[in-house]
Amino acid sequence: MECTKCNENGRTIDPAVQELFKKAADEGIDTAWDRYEQQKPQCGFGELGLCCRNCLQGPCRINPFGEPKTGVCGADADLIVARNLLRSVTGGTASHTDHAYSAVQLLRLMTEGKAEYPLKGAGKIAGVAAKLGIDTKGKKDEEVAREIALTALADFGNYSDAPMKWLTATAPAERVDVWGKLGILPRNPDREIRRAMHATAMGVDGSPMNLLLACLKSGLIDGYAGLHLGTDIQDIIFGIPAPVKTEANMGVLDKNKINIIVHGHMPEVSEKVVEWADKLSAEAKAAGAEGINIAGICCSGNEVLMRHGVPLAGNFLSQELAVITGAVDAMVVDVQCFMPAITKVASCYHTRIITTQGIAQLPDAEHIPIEPEHADEGAQKIIRLAIEAYKKRDAAKVSIPRHKSEAWGGFSVEAIVGALSKVDAANPLKPLVDNIVNGNIKGAVGVVGCNNVKTTQDAFHVELIKELLANDVLVVATGCSAQALAKYGFLCPEGAQKYAGKGLLAVLTAVGEAAGLGGPLPPVLHMGSCVDNSRIGDLVGALAAYLKVPIKDLPVVASAPELQHEKAISIGVWAVALGLMTHIGLPPPVLGSPLVSKVLTADIEGITGGKFYVEGDAHKAAQGILAHIMQKRKGLGL
Numbered sequence: 001m002e003c004t005k006c007n008e009n010g011r012t013i014d015p016a017v018q019e020l021f022k023k024a025a026d027e028g029i030d031t032a033w034d035r036y037e038q039q040k041p042q043c044g045f046g047e048l049g050l051c052c053r054n055c056l057q058g059p060c061r062i063n064p065f066g067e068p069k070t071g072v073c074g075a076d077a078d079l080i081v082a083r084n085l086l087r088s089v090t091g092g093t094a095s096h097t098d099h100a101y102s103a104v105q106l107l108r109l110m111t112e113g114k115a116e117y118p119l120k121g122a123g124k125i126a127g128v129a130a131k132l133g134i135d136t137k138g139k140k141d142e143e144v145a146r147e148i149a150l151t152a153l154a155d156f157g158n159y160s161d162a163p164m165k166w167l168t169a170t171a172p173a174e175r176v177d178v179w180g181k182l183g184i185l186p187r188n189p190d191r192e193i194r195r196a197m198h199a200t201a202m203g204v205d206g207s208p209m210n211l212l213l214a215c216l217k218s219g220l221i222d223g224y225a226g227l228h229l230g231t232d233i234q235d236i237i238f239g240i241p242a243p244v245k246t247e248a249n250m251g252v253l254d255k256n257k258i259n260i261i262v263h264g265h266m267p268e269v270s271e272k273v274v275e276w277a278d279k280l281s282a283e284a285k286a287a288g289a290e291g292i293n294i295a296g297i298c299c300s301g302n303e304v305l306m307r308h309g310v311p312l313a314g315n316f317l318s319q320e321l322a323v324i325t326g327a328v329d330a331m332v333v334d335v336q337c338f339m340p341a342i343t344k345v346a347s348c349y350h351t352r353i354i355t356t357q358g359i360a361q362l363p364d365a366e367h368i369p370i371e372p373e374h375a376d377e378g379a380q381k382i383i384r385l386a387i388e389a390y391k392k393r394d395a396a397k398v399s400i401p402r403h404k405s406e407a408w409g410g411f412s413v414e415a416i417v418g419a420l421s422k423v424d425a426a427n428p429l430k431p432l433v434d435n436i437v438n439g440n441i442k443g444a445v446g447v448v449g450c451n452n453v454k455t456t457q458d459a460f461h462v463e464l465i466k467e468l469l470a471n472d473v474l475v476v477a478t479g480c481s482a483q484a485l486a487k488y489g490f491l492c493p494e495g496a497q498k499y500a501g502k503g504l505l506a507v508l509t510a511v512g513e514a515a516g517l518g519g520p521l522p523p524v525l526h527m528g529s530c531v532d533n534s535r536i537g538d539l540v541g542a543l544a545a546y547l548k549v550p551i552k553d554l555p556v557v558a559s560a561p562e563l564q565h566e567k568a569i570s571i572g573v574w575a576v577a578l579g580l581m582t583h584i585g586l587p588p589p590v591l592g593s594p595l596v597s598k599v600l601t602a603d604i605e606g607i608t609g610g611k612f613y614v615e616g617d618a619h620k621a622a623q624g625i626l627a628h629i630m631q632k633r634k635g636l637g638l
């Protein structure tokens with residue numbers, strides 16, 4: 001791995017991306033980093049959250065150093081910041097919830113025989129049904145799956161004041177109680193999202209504190225109607241992930257094959273592309289290629305990595321560079337995190353950009369809908385378009401960096417508990433807890449989230465996790481953070497020897513050997529996409545239940561070092577509501593309100609037990625996280 005210092009302009013530590021920057025410069029192609037330069041200086045009012053455009057009397061801006069102190073309507077800095085924050089959190093929540101809703105609709109159509117997807121996750125059905133109180137006796141899998149889908153849809157149609165069922169059924173009872181007392185238990189997710197938009201409109205909620213409580217509620221919708229519901233339903237449809245070996249970074253692209261990148265978030269798209277790439281490989285060979293190679297970017301990549309070991313081309317900021325290799329024949333996108341710039345970059349090559357969802361189209365892309373009822377037809381069209389594009393590939397423009405690392409994925413809670421049960425079948429969590437108690441493992445960190453052009457790509461993920469692992473902290477990862485760590489060898493067994501402290505290494509080795517891996521577990525366990533942060537929530541909840549303490553008392557911290565998307569903010573709010581200290585590497589636009597900043601980073605700890613911790617330096621963040629872990633250990637008498 002190259003160090004940050006070898007990267008003079010501070011854009012990325014990824015050697016493959018650095019190599020492709022040179023190619024981009026030679027070919028005169030701009031990337032996100034160039035466009036970021038063109039944006040500088042970015043608006044100070046916006047950065048502090050002090051700009052309001054919620055009515056046509058604005059935009060109004062608050063001067064943090066003087067006048068004006070209010071907008072035309074009298075809204076002050078605290079109110080404007082709180083309103084803007086609620087809109088951001090709710091934007092993230094809407095993204096996750098809409099994604100989850102698509103999965104639910106697919107499952108419903110499957111149980112009506114109307115969708116071209118087989119049910120692959122029968123093993124998940126009983127557990128989810130039990131939590132929801134659905135009787136499974138004498139029923140076929142499809143029947144129970146249908147009841148599960150209808151229960152989810154009932155949450156989305158809930159017109160009563162009862163809280164949404166997915167939350168009360170899957171969140172720890174202690175938390176449901178805390179949230180109930182705060183009056184923030186969400187009812188129907190759609191209705192609450194509507195309420196948040198209404199509350200933030202001109203002349204409605206003027207109380208910053210009330211708006212911050214609404215933020216917490218929005219975070220809970222994200223956690224349960226978005227993440228938890230999404231993961232449960234996707235596991236039922238596509239199967240529960242199990243440990244699988246693959247590779248990560250641009251070197252996974254193959255110049256002799258037709259390269260198709262799946263990018264976005266919806267496994268109903270990426271799964272079909274993977275399926276039909278295999279079925280149509282003869283057509284690829286007839287076109288002169290050695291076969292079809294699928295690689296992932298962002299969470300679509302994570303979904304098929306977790307379930308099929310599909311290799312990873314890169315994370316969020318790598319997306320344009322993947323096209324710049326000249327070796328990508330098609331990039332298939334669905335929703336979220338693909339940059340509109342991608343079609344412009346693709347226009348310099350033979351690469352076809354294919355959109356698949358009605359709500360997510362691009363002017364210069366090919367639109368091939370992937371819908372439950374006709375998914376096979378759509379996927380075949382996509383593969384054939386990629387084959388056609390391949391025939392036009394210009395070999396002179398192809399340059400694939402050789403960099404890649406071995407990476408393991410597939411660590412669902414079921415897989416982790418499965419590995420631990422090889423050590424203690426009767427009591428799988430006992431070995432983990434015993435090692436936390438005896439100090440071999442000091443605590444655990446879930447590292448999640450994006451890349452952000454404002455920080456050196458991957459550097460924060462890597463430096464932070466290196467230091468935590470060396471200090472015997474168990475690390476699980478999702479999203480583009482897991483992808484960052486995958487590229488530098490943190491997700492393979494050899495990484496354990498290299499990065500884990502002595503105590504942690506002993507545990508990883510004992511569990512890995514008991515589970516038949518013939519060596520240690522990887523030092524960072526890849527738990528999936530960002531929606532799969534629900535898996536981390538479940539694991540933490542199970543640990544708390546085992547120890548009979550609230551989550552807030554555990555030596556566990558969440559971190560999103562390079563967060564970018566509104567979704568990362570809404571996940572963070574959910575983590576804080578769960579009771580976790582949540583580190584973020586750069587602040588959301590709230591610093592214009594001393595009140596909001598103080599509530600989020602301090603006062604809220606007295607309410608949920610969690611809080612945000614903002615630290616932009618990797619070493620300082622690691623030290624802050626370790627100090628918090630040691631303090632929580634002390635609280636538990638360890």
Ligand code: NFS
Pocket residue numbers: 265298299316336337448449450451479480481529530531564565567568
């Ligand atoms: Ni999460 Fe996954 Fe990546 Fe950030 Fe985007 S892909 S849902 S939002 S950028 S981690």
Ligand code: SF4
Pocket residue numbers: 052053054055056057058059060070071072073074075080201202203
């Ligand atoms: Fe200005 Fe108030 Fe309108 Fe916002 S809602 S734009 S602060 S007048």
